Amino acid sequence: MHRFVFFSFLVVASVFAVELSEKRGGLCFRSDDNHTPAKWKRLAEVFEKHDFPLCASLNFVMGAPRPGWVQMVKDLQARGHEVMDHSPNHRVFQMRFGSDEAAAAMLGKPAVDHVSGSNVYFQYRLQKDAKPYGEGMARVSGNLFKPTGGGEVKRWRGIPFLRFDGVEGVFLLASQRDDGSFELRSFWGEGNVDLDAEREVRYHRLTKEQILSFPDALRVQAEAVRAVCTRHGLALPTTWIQPGGAEPVLWRWDVAAVFGKEFGYTSGATYPDCSLKCFNEYDPDGDRRFGMQWGNFIEDGQDLEWNKARIADGVARHYVMIGHSHLGGPAKLGGWEGTLKRTDELLSWCRETGIPVRTQTEWARILYDLKTDPAVNVFPALGMDRDANGVPDGLSLGWGVKVEASVAGTVLVATRSGKICMVNRLGGLEKGENQLRIAVEGALGSSLQTQVRFPGLRSAQAAEVTIGELGKAVLDCAVVVPPKASWGIVTLSCQLAKGTSLRMSQPVLSMPPVKR
Ligand SMILES: [Zn+2]
Numbered sequence: 001m002h003r004f005v006f007f008s009f010l011v012v013a014s015v016f017a018v019e020l021s022e023k024r025g026g027l028c029f030r031s032d033d034n035h036t037p038a039k040w041k042r043l044a045e046v047f048e049k050h051d052f053p054l055c056a057s058l059n060f061v062m063g064a065p066r067p068g069w070v071q072m073v074k075d076l077q078a079r080g081h082e083v084m085d086h087s088p089n090h091r092v093f094q095m096r097f098g099s100d101e102a103a104a105a106m107l108g109k110p111a112v113d114h115v116s117g118s119n120v121y122f123q124y125r126l127q128k129d130a131k132p133y134g135e136g137m138a139r140v141s142g143n144l145f146k147p148t149g150g151g152e153v154k155r156w157r158g159i160p161f162l163r164f165d166g167v168e169g170v171f172l173l174a175s176q177r178d179d180g181s182f183e184l185r186s187f188w189g190e191g192n193v194d195l196d197a198e199r200e201v202r203y204h205r206l207t208k209e210q211i212l213s214f215p216d217a218l219r220v221q222a223e224a225v226r227a228v229c230t231r232h233g234l235a236l237p238t239t240w241i242q243p244g245g246a247e248p249v250l251w252r253w254d255v256a257a258v259f260g261k262e263f264g265y266t267s268g269a270t271y272p273d274c275s276l277k278c279f280n281e282y283d284p285d286g287d288r289r290f291g292m293q294w295g296n297f298i299e300d301g302q303d304l305e306w307n308k309a310r311i312a313d314g315v316a317r318h319y320v321m322i323g324h325s326h327l328g329g330p331a332k333l334g335g336w337e338g339t340l341k342r343t344d345e346l347l348s349w350c351r352e353t354g355i356p357v358r359t360q361t362e363w364a365r366i367l368y369d370l371k372t373d374p375a376v377n378v379f380p381a382l383g384m385d386r387d388a389n390g391v392p393d394g395l396s397l398g399w400g401v402k403v404e405a406s407v408a409g410t411v412l413v414a415t416r417s418g419k420i421c422m423v424n425r426l427g428g429l430e431k432g433e434n435q436l437r438i439a440v441e442g443a444l445g446s447s448l449q450t451q452v453r454f455p456g457l458r459s460a461q462a463a464e465v466t467i468g469e470l471g472k473a474v475l476d477c478a479v480v481v482p483p484k485a486s487w488g489i490v491t492l493s494c495q496l497a498k499g500t501s502l503r504m505s506q507p508v509l510s511m512p513p514v515k516r
Pocket of ligand 1: 032086090
């Protein structure tokens with residue numbers, strides 16, 4: 001039987017409008033690790049009640065054989081939630097295969113160091129010119145390590161790797177004993193270390209960021225996840241999430257090179273130098289989308305008010321914020337049930353106050369693919385107080401400054417000289433020349449000062465306007481945003497004629513033409 005395929009080419013004459021981003025910040029709720037389908041279902045129901053998506057970061061190879069897991073992923077995907085790749089077995093330098101035979105077949109493959117049972121252990125390498133986190137002398141013997149000369153190993157759980165002069169390989173600090181010595185394990189955590197008879201050696205500590213993986217190891221993992229999806233008819237994940245634990249952590253460019261370029265992933269979460277996730281973030285290599293780490297708000301570990309305050313403040317300054325959940329919660333906040341309730345309340349508040357909630361994949365597209373509308377006023381709205389704390393979101397107010405509603409909108413009233421307000425780390429700025437416009441009312445001789453700073457980029461710009469006899473003035477100045485700036489600090493202050501006050505209306509900071 002022949003099948004004829006006809007291609008028709010449609011020439012569309014109309015001009016499509018380019019989709020521009022309004023630079024509206026928002027939220028992504030990410031929950032990690034494999035939990036029972038029943039737990040995921042309950043969480044999904046909370047999100048579906050508010051018509052918002054959740055993001056589930058799962059270990060595909062570990063999860064797939066478990067009862068109900070595949071159907072759960074299908075259901076989540078069918079309902080518009082995002083299922084993310086959290087590595088095959090919650091490890092990057094080690095992978096458990098389905099059988100000893102499958103693992104043994106990996107021996108001799110690129111990036112494979114050794115195989116034991118069904119586990120494949122991947123090679124690692126040290127970052128070039130890695131400066132040791134700390135170094136000193138230690139006595140070692142067998143699998144024991146003890147710093148000498150009063151040396152103390154600080155934060156050893158967070159920075160657990162070290163190497164020794166004259167000894168090959170990197171070792172992992174395991175438990176510390178009462179006498180101050182540590183048990184040494186292999187780089188991968190195996191209990192097979194034997195450094196021979198006792199002697200003194202020089203040690204160099206290494207941070208998790210200084211130990212790197214090989215692209216071939218990541219390829220094996222991406223292929224394993226893809227194979228699970230193909231076998232079970234699941235949609236392929238498009239987001240890679242760094243698993244936590246004692247292992248070294250990947251850099252965003254390593255994730256981008258393999259998962260992004262070769263496997264079509266569009267974003268990721270990595271720890272070192274993670275992305276700011278604000279609009280117009282400086283991104284010369286186009287890989288910031290692979291550093292979208294979580295923890296900007298913590299719905300499973302902090303109470304509702306804490307979360308609302310953080311979210312309101314970040315969203316007002318044009319940031320995308322990613323939550324944090326392991327489908328549990330501290331007992332003092334009601335455990336898992338408390339987290340469900342808090343999540344429900346947060347989502348309901350997002351609906352009421354117009355905070356968008358999207359998947360990470362969708363946010364990556366909006367943040368890093370879309371062009372921004374330069375005419376949007378990026379100065380936080382004085383009338384916006386989503387967390388109802390009496391302070392406009394995104395601002396900190398000076399002493400004695402009041403917020404007043406007026407027919408012309410919300411104004412700030414300064415009753416003494418000094419700071420009116422500050423916006424720290426304001427995102428969404430357009431690179432190049434912007435316009436800052438602020439109208440004030442007050443007594444003759446009172447003045448308004450503005451300062452916009454870009455710390456680290458040696459740029460600070462100041463302007464001033466003085467009120468004349470009409471009792472009004474408009475400050476209108478240029479603010480040049482350096483090409484490398486992702487955010488700036490805006491400070492507004494005043495000098496008042498004695499015994500008077502000053503009213504400041506909504507500042508406008510945008511690229512002309514100004515949108516009012
Ligand atoms: Zn995890």
